């Protein structure tokens with residue numbers, strides 16, 4: 001069976017006071033119904049994590065919000081396309097372009113290179129702009145991907161398992177960096193992750209996706225920056241994990 005080619009452009013502005021609004025969003029691939037009538041409101045500047053079993057539809061949901069795919073039913077209201085940026089597990093850098101030129105790609109204006117250099121500074125890679133992507137570590141490549149997103153000053157940053165391929169220590173460093181940049185720039189963040197501790201460390205809200213809907217919407221009221229040993233952290237992590245285990 002052939003799916004029609006998706007024509008997806010969620011350009012409608014969400015209601016005042018919201019950065020993102022999903023209304024009755026459903027998505028099917030042929031007879032496979034992945035998301036059913038999903039509703040979600042996200043406030044500007046909120047950090048939301050999406051967790052759930054493999055195959056529950058987290059990436060599908062992020063792709064709908066990014067405008068890379070169209071819902072089968074319902075509405076995604078996420079503002080203008082240029083206000084959204086997506087980051088994946090793989091940095092997807094162009095190997096034949098220097099680091100700074102990867103970041104400056106698609107940036108208008110004569111100061112594009114300067115802005116790219118400044119963004120590299122913000123992710124701790126000042127001085128690496130003239131290097132080739134192949135000379136960077138996996139963590140550094142993800143920093144470049146972050147700079148490439150932030151240089152456009154997005155209002156909505158969509159993160160699809162961006163740290164999934166990194167080692168534990170690099171992940172912790174990236175958590176600190178992402179949180180710092182989020183606090184400084186005030187963008188709204190949606191993070192898909194398999195790592196519940198990562199969700200609890202970073203998010204204001206953890207959403208559990210199950211059976212095509214939101215099975216849990218847990219507020220994380222712990223003070224930032226968060227430590228995994230702080231009171232309440234392990235309890236919340238455990239609660240979300242238990243819910244995930246109970247799904248499927």
Ligand SMILES: Nc1ncnc2c1ncn2[C@@H]1O[C@H](COP(=O)(O)OP(=O)(O)OP(=O)(O)O)[C@@H](O)[C@H]1O
Nearest residue numbers: 029032034052053054055056057058059060061194
């Ligand atoms: N383009 C597609 N065509 C057909 N089926 C698809 C397509 N994209 C996703 N699916 C199916 O939709 C379901 C949800 O996939 P999705 O990648 O959104 O899950 P996920 O929660 O992100 O999984 P994971 O945690 O393993 O990355 C899966 O069953 C997947 O096979």
